[in-house]
Amino acid sequence: MxxxxxxxxxxxxxxxxxxxxxxxxxxxxxxxxxxxxxxxxxxxxxxxxxxxxxxxxxxxISPRCPYFYECGGCSLQHMNYIEQLNYKSLLVKKTIKKITNLDCVVQNTIACDQIFNYRNKASFNFFMQISGFYKHKSNDIVNIDACLLVNNDINNVYSLFLKYLSENQEIRKHIKNLVVRIINNQILVAIVSKEYFECKSFYNILNLNYKNVGVFLIVNKRKDSVVLSGKCIHISGIKQIKVQNYNINYDIDILSFHQTNIYIQNKIYDKVLDYVNKEDIVINAFSGAGLLSAIISQKAKYVYGVEIEKSSHLNAEQLIKKNNIKNVKNILGDFNKKFKTIKDKADLIILDPSKKGCGKDIMQQIIGINSIIYISCNPIALSKDLQFIKNIYIIEDIIPFDMFPNTNNVETLVKLKLKENKNDIEH
Ligand SMILES: C[S@@+](CC[C@H](N)C(=O)[O-])C[C@H]1O[C@@H](n2cnc3c(N)ncnc32)[C@H](O)[C@@H]1O
Missing domain, CATH: 2.40.50.140 (Nucleic acid-binding proteins)
Structure with a gap:
């Protein structure tokens, strides 16, 4: 037809x-x-x-990647970049309209300067003799040699690991994932395996090629798809990646949250900073390894960061000590439970939840805070959360950022302000 x-x-x-x-x-x-x-x-x-x-x-345009039509890793390589950006703005606008019925102005998607090899972290899946990424909407793995979205050294570590496995076939059946993170030429590698095995020899191979590299073995016996779980053993080499950004020195663990695209991360953080005032007390909910809290602390009066995951929280604590930051308090725990201890103090709250969004409990709890900055990697979850507060807050700005070029994902920043006049509040 x-x-x-x-x-x-x-x-x-x-x-x-x-x-x-x-x-x-x-x-x-x-x-x-x-x-x-x-x-x-x-x-x-x-x-x-x-x-x-x-x-x-x-x-x-012609997709550059030979696996494009099969692999679920990306889905827009057949569109030129201008069309990708237009598509993402429209996607955000249509999703918000569909779920909240609000006809919002959505700004043009902020482009990423680098649309290939931009990812600083990748997790390759392994099953029997196959390794790579999942097919679209499937648990089957597409066998790949390299990925065009990740940093070239990540591909190199992956191919050294494949060679290592081909020479050590008895290990292969235990391997679930290879997680590689690289920032500023420092590489952390986690081999996720069902069983413990001696892998110092793989570190030695990497060390011939890279000066700053560290290897971990994670013994993960889970049957589900959670990757970074189980005993994490440091095998050899560096334990953390040292970064300097916004004049802040910080260290990142293999298990901690860190944005995968630093080019766009900084554009988002710059925009967040524009909204922060000198006298503000800020809650940075879902604060990860604490960089954003530290950046905001350079402008705001005080920042509370709340993070549930211990490794990220410890990195955030290390960060404030290392930089002698006195106006940040990092709180370890579930934001939903910790919020009541800090809520009366805040002028501004930053929500940057994981893919599933905040949910009704959190959105209803935060009502009353003067300003909200919501950073979302999922337009559907974002729209559902906006639905809970749309009558009480005015949406002042919606800006999509292209954190993941060539994929269907979009990061969106929404700035909201509490309606001043009670008569403005619709019921
Ligand atoms: C998308 S990341 C944002 C991190 C941070 N804002 C940044 O820019 O690096 C979401 C973070 O929320 C944390 N998280 C998830 N559920 C949480 C909860 N219920 N309470 C507090 N933190 C949570 C995750 O561990 C993760 O570090």
Missing amino acids: QTTIIDYGMNAEGIARENNFVYFIPYALNGEIVEIEVEKQLKNYAFAKLKSIIVPSNNR
Whole structure:
């Protein structure tokens, strides 16, 4: 069947409409005339395969990665970068509209200067003789040699590990993941294995190639997909990565949270800083390894950071000691429980939750704080959370940031202000 693509869906698939029937077509671009074949038909819509492109979009480009159509790691390499950015702004706008019914102005997506090799961390999955990333919406692994989104040295460590396994076949069946993090030429590697094994020899191989490298073995016996869990044993080499950013010195562990794209991280932090006032007492909920709290402390009166994960909290504590920062208090624990101890003091709260968002309990608890900055990696969870407070706060700014070029993910910063006049509050 021949049709014209008129829009994009939530996963960047092309949308076509014929006789009030909607078709979702992966890899079709807006404006293209295409030949499709229906694969799965439901009551009002169908999923279809792109058979051929009759009139291509000017925004279509050839994906650079040979695994692109199979691997679930990225999904936009067939779009030029301008179209990716436009798509992401529209995605945020449409998702907020769909869930909250608010017609918001969404700014243009802030571009990333580097759209390949930008990731400073990767986690490769292993199963039998296969290793790489999951297929789209599947637990099957696509066997890959390298990934174009990650730093080149991460690919190099991965290929040295594959060679090491090929020479030590008896180990291979135990391996679940290889996690590699690199910042400023310092590399931390975690081998996640079902069983303990002697892996100093792999460190020795890495050490021939890299000066600052450290290897950990994580013995993870879990049956689910959680990677960084279980006993973490330091095998050899450096234990932490030392970073300097915003004139702050800090150290990162392999287990701690750290943004994977520092280029965009700093653009987001700069924007957050614009919203902070000199007299503000700020709560930085979900504060990770504490860098953002420290940056804000350079401008605000006082900052409370709340983080549930111990390794990140300890890095945040180390950071404030190392930099002699006196106006930050790091609190270890669940934000939902810790919030009541600090809530009366705050002028501004920063919410930067993980993918599932904050949820109703947290959103209702924070009502009353004058300003909110919500940083989200999931437009659906963000919109659901905005729905809980949309009548009490005014949305002043919505800015998408391209933290993950060539993928369907977008990071969004939303600035909200408490409505001043009680009459403004809609019920
Ligand atoms: C997206 S990261 C944000 C980190 C930080 N804002 C940054 O820019 O580096 C989310 C963080 O929230 C933490 N977290 C998740 N659930 C939490 C909870 N209930 N209470 C406090 N922290 C939580 C995670 O461990 C993670 O470090």
